[in-house]
Amino acid sequence: MSERLEMQIDGADLDKDDPVLEVSGLKKSFGGLVATDDASLQVERATITGMIGPNGAGKSTLFNLISGFYEADEGSVTVNGTEVTGKEPHEIAREGLVRTFQTPRKLEGMTVREAMMVGPQHQTGESVLPLWLSPSSVAEEERRNLERAEELLELFEIDHLATEMATEVSGGQLKLIEMARAILSEPDVLLLDEPVAGVNPTLAKNLAGFIRELNEERDLTFLIIEHDMGFIMELADPIIVLDQGRVLMEADPETVRNDQRVIDAYLGGAE
Amino acid sequence: MSAAATLPVVGALNSTERNVLIGLAVFFGLLFVSMLAGVIQPRYLFFLLSLAGMYVLLTMGLNVQWGYAGLINFSVAAFWGIGAYCAALVTASNSPLGLELHPVFGLVAAVVVSALVAVLIGIPTLRLREDYLAIATLGLAEVVRLLILNEEQWTNGSAGVSGIPRLFEGLPFDSVIRNFYVVLGLIVVVYLFLRRVHQSPWGRVLRTIRADEDLAEALGKDTYAFKMQAFVLGSVIMAAAGVFYVHLNLYLGPDDLEPIQTFYVWIAVILGGTGSNRGAMIGGLTVVAILEGTRFLNTAVIPAGVDVAPLRLLFVGLLIILVIRYREEGLLPPQHELVAGGVADEKGGGPDE
Numbered sequence: 347m348s349e350r351l352e353m354q355i356d357g358a359d360l361d362k363d364d365p366v367l368e369v370s371g372l373k374k375s376f377g378g379l380v381a382t383d384d385a386s387l388q389v390e391r392a393t394i395t396g397m398i399g400p401n402g403a404g405k406s407t408l409f410n411l412i413s414g415f416y417e418a419d420e421g422s423v424t425v426n427g428t429e430v431t432g433k434e435p436h437e438i439a440r441e442g443l444v445r446t447f448q449t450p451r452k453l454e455g456m457t458v459r460e461a462m463m464v465g466p467q468h469q470t471g472e473s474v475l476p477l478w479l480s481p482s483s484v485a486e487e488e489r490r491n492l493e494r495a496e497e498l499l500e501l502f503e504i505d506h507l508a509t510e511m512a513t514e515v516s517g518g519q520l521k522l523i524e525m526a527r528a529i530l531s532e533p534d535v536l537l538l539d540e541p542v543a544g545v546n547p548t549l550a551k552n553l554a555g556f557i558r559e560l561n562e563e564r565d566l567t568f569l570i571i572e573h574d575m576g577f578i579m580e581l582a583d584p585i586i587v588l589d590q591g592r593v594l595m596e597a598d599p600e601t602v603r604n605d606q607r608v609i610d611a612y613l614g615g616a617e
Numbered sequence: 618m619s620a621a622a623t624l625p626v627v628g629a630l631n632s633t634e635r636n637v638l639i640g641l642a643v644f645f646g647l648l649f650v651s652m653l654a655g656v657i658q659p660r661y662l663f664f665l666l667s668l669a670g671m672y673v674l675l676t677m678g679l680n681v682q683w684g685y686a687g688l689i690n691f692s693v694a695a696f697w698g699i700g701a702y703c704a705a706l707v708t709a710s711n712s713p714l715g716l717e718l719h720p721v722f723g724l725v726a727a728v729v730v731s732a733l734v735a736v737l738i739g740i741p742t743l744r745l746r747e748d749y750l751a752i753a754t755l756g757l758a759e760v761v762r763l764l765i766l767n768e769e770q771w772t773n774g775s776a777g778v779s780g781i782p783r784l785f786e787g788l789p790f791d792s793v794i795r796n797f798y799v800v801l802g803l804i805v806v807v808y809l810f811l812r813r814v815h816q817s818p819w820g821r822v823l824r825t826i827r828a829d830e831d832l833a834e835a836l837g838k839d840t841y842a843f844k845m846q847a848f849v850l851g852s853v854i855m856a857a858a859g860v861f862y863v864h865l866n867l868y869l870g871p872d873d874l875e876p877i878q879t880f881y882v883w884i885a886v887i888l889g890g891t892g893s894n895r896g897a898m899i900g901g902l903t904v905v906a907i908l909e910g911t912r913f914l915n916t917a918v919i920p921a922g923v924d925v926a927p928l929r930l931l932f933v934g935l936l937i938i939l940v941i942r943y944r945e946e947g948l949l950p951p952q953h954e955l956v957a958g959g960v961a962d963e964k965g966g967g968p969d970e
């Protein structure tokens with residue numbers, strides 16, 4: 347858990363048992379198409395929550411609404427007890443909610459470790475003045491961040507890529523880098539949009555391991571969209587099912603797997 | 618074994634850097650020989666070098682905006698002109714303002730006004746997609762030119778401003794030499810400043826924004842604030858180039874704000890290597906060499922009656938094609954990981970070209 351959150355918990359009305367993310371009555375239409383329809387959900391602290399649903403169910407749209415990339419027509423989003431509805435994505439990230447993208451973003455002109463070092467938030471050297479007034483403390487922070495970046499690359503078993511150009515690595519590796527970088531930003535809740543799409547099975551298995559490890563050791567909360575049923579059913583609990591922009595159900599993997607409505611939704615989506 | 622093995626400094630360079638260095642040496646060698654041979658007057662040579670220095674400043678300014686942050690500014694000439702007019706109007710003897718202040722105040726006025734204009738243009742556009750800034754700056758370039766042309770009571774209109782003082786009047790050197798040192802000093806200061814701010818977490822965030830703004834936002838970076846800083850910084854450097862120009866040329870008119878100047882500076886940035894400070898310097902120098910070289914070819918090489926100057930654009934166009942064909946990344950593309958305090962270098966690795 348991040349320092350910031352602990353401070354908030356010490357000093358304020360925030361409770362460790364409060365959900366880290368609360369979404370209520372979110373609505374979003376694109377022209378006539380209702381992509382998100384009165385979606386409400388809660389993500390409890392230190393869980394790995396899964397989100398499934400057929401193609402076009404509105405999962406990515408919901409992520410975009412939560413993280414501030416889309417503006418909701420109605421409804422509200424609360425992160426760590428702070429309402430963030432209508433805030434800019436970077437403000438929401440600073441509240442402790444960080445997301446990755448379904449299509450991994452390429453960072454042109456950057457090495458992998460350089461791209462990683464964008465992760466940490468509130469870096470002293472991100473302001474121009476400290477670069478002149480206290481260059482040594484900036485360098486010190488850089489050294490720390492570089493070390494952390496390399497540790498994570500090592501954990502994800504991609505440390506051999508550290509000095510490669512970020513545009514030269516494979517799509518699956520890019521997914522790993524993206525997740526590792528998001529972790530460097532020390533979020534309280536991490537939203538992953540299809541983290542193993544395009545990642546080879548061995549790597550995907552490792553990734554599940556990392557997620558579990560981070561969840562157990564650092565109490566990091568995950569909300570994960572995933573198409574790979576084997577992956578998500580084994581990893582996540584609870585699982586939220588989305589269909590046609592609505593939250594169809596939320597339950598443990600076993601219940602979800604056997605629910606007739608879920609089966610119907612997927613069969614309907616497959617037609 | 619080449620000379621590189623015996624010269625440790627040259628040995629530490631990579632092949633691109635070596636080639637550029639050799640090119641520079643040949644270029645300046647030729648200039649020197651031409652001067653000795655009487656083809657170029659020494660005074661004129663120093664004037665040209667000062668002019669080249671001014672282009673280098675402009676190129677570094679645009680590189681901050683486009684090269685670091687991916688901001689499309691089509692009013693380089695306008696920001697240059699704002700700086701130039703501020704300096705001219707505050708210091709000149711025939712300025713309608715009648716202030717006749719020391720050039721330092723011209724510089725201060727230029728910095729303040731250009732920063733202010735940059736902020737005013739940035740506020741409505743930098744939150745939007747990048748094309749909005751491009752469109753707004755296209756408009757700004759024309760607005761600034763028309764304002765200067767028509768607000769005669771403030772700017773002298775088409776008559777222009779003259780009676781501009783020279784820099785460092787008291788010093789014993791000739792004014793052309795003084796100008797040369799002034800611009801050299803400006804370049805060194807701006808370069809050292811930019812190198813530190815670029816190779817830092819600040820520069821790294823800008824590089825991220827350029828590559829993918831959404832990603833930077835998702836990681837908690839206030840992209841609007843970063844873009845604003847880059848835009849203002851670049852614009853102020855352009856204005857400083859304008860300030861230098863008026864004290865070099867001693868006359869300023871609205872015709873000096875030709876939109877084509879903006880185009881030349883863009884070429885210089887792309888040619889030098891988008892995002893690279895050193896590339897910006899090489900690019901600026903190369904473009905001036907072509908622009909002024911055509912003038913020089915006229916008198917020196919081509920027989921009377923043939924005018925090469927109108928072919929300038931052709932030469933520039935040819936150059937663009939060659940660069941795109943053979944060196945897409947420019948002459949000296951950025952080579953550094955943007956990590957502050959040499960921390961990445963301590964660890965070694967990184968791209969070597």
Ligand SMILES: Nc1ncnc2c1ncn2[C@@H]1O[C@H](COP(=O)(O)OP(=O)(O)O)[C@@H](O)[C@H]1O
Nearest residue numbers: 376379381399400401402403404405406407408
């Ligand atoms: N920016 C957008 N503009 C128009 N339609 C969109 C936009 N984003 C998503 N949609 C539509 O919303 C629906 C849900 O899409 P999405 O959230 O990407 O689904 P999922 O991630 O569950 O596969 C789809 O029909 C999609 O076409």
Ligand SMILES: [Mg+2]
Nearest residue numbers: 405406407448
């Ligand atoms: Mg999706």
